[in-house]
Amino acid sequence: MPRPTGPYAVGRDTLHLVDRARRDPWVPDTARELMVGMFYPALPGTGTPAPYTTVGEAGLFLKSFGLGDSFPAETLSATATHGRVGAWPDRRRHPLVVLSPGFGVSRFTLTGLAEELASRGYVVAAVDHAYESVGTAFPGGRILTCVACEKARSEQDMEAVTAGRGKDVSFLLDRLTGPRPAWRYAGLIDRNRIGMAGHSIGGASSASAMAGDSRIRAGVNIDGAFHAAVPAGGLDGRPFMMLGTDDGTHRPAGTDASWDQAWHRLDGWKRWLTVAGATHYSFADIPLFLDELGLPGAQPPQTLSGGRSLDITRAYVGAFFDLQLKHTPQPLLDGPTPTEPEIVFNNP
Secondary structure, eight states: OOOOOSSSEEEEEEEEEEEEEEEOSSSTTSEEEEEEEEEEEEOTTOSEEOOSSOHHHHHHHHHHTTOTTTSOHHHHHTOOOSEEETOOBOOSOEEEEEEEOOTBSOGGGGHHHHHHHHHTTOEEEEEEETTSBSOEEETTTEEEOOHHHHHOOSHHHHHHHHHHHHHHHHHHHHHHHSSSOSSTTGGGEEEEEEEEEEETHHHHHHHHHHHHOTTOOEEEEESOOOTTOSOTTOSTTOOEEEEEESSTTTSTTOSOHHHHHHHHHOOSSEEEEEETTOOGGGGSSHHHHHHHHTOTTOOOTTSOOHHHHHHHHHHHHHHHHHHHHHOOOOGGGTSOOTTOTTEEEEOO
């Protein structure tokens, strides 16, 4: 993985959480479960290298993209990251950012962004929502597959996904910031500075979570249809950024009409940014691997490289949270700049 740009080393941890007060919407005879990857600012030289993902998860992921025969799952699993398991944390308090992945893919596809934010001084909680990815490892040797991919067909179903993920995040915040926190380093989290970002339906879930939980102070939707996640009355003036492809889908008056609707409902600081040459998965780690390995399905010459698209995602999402949660001025968000020629500032 590309090296993060921030001053901190990155620690890694994993949480398994069970919300016994809720039934899983896709497998109703079980309680709702989450797997959470924790990334945190750490002291350099401590801990041991963290793998990118498990072999089982990697195999199911590659199969879903038609890449199961291209290279071994062990290769993807063993990709070198910059996170270190068991690293000693930096003991100051830091803002928390929750990350939610796209529908059908796992939290590990946002590792590049999570490492960047942790290196910049954020605690990051990357969430896998049970039965909503092609394969997520849970305790007891279980790998839960995407039951939701088979059952969610209508717009109403997708609205239910975003609402359900919003409830997942509220439960996660309860377990991270409540009186008996589930995470051993919960004392690192500044409870008054919490944000959320997500890719695809995870981005819509950022708005849904904010609508239902006032603890979340700022949010980002990365190239996801909103599915009516922004209420008609807005988000109580809280800041929100939309970051997407610069094409007929997510430009103003594009085919995804939910972006125009959300823009007019957002009632606080807001930005609508599109990225020339980006495709839907440009904002996750996937193109990075395709480019690196020269596999079929790698980005066409006219699109952004995986490395460049990750640089852009890290820069603008990082700047947004630096501005909104750390209150550090960010000229990058004021308008177009020659150093980032791919970025279009939209103002319908």
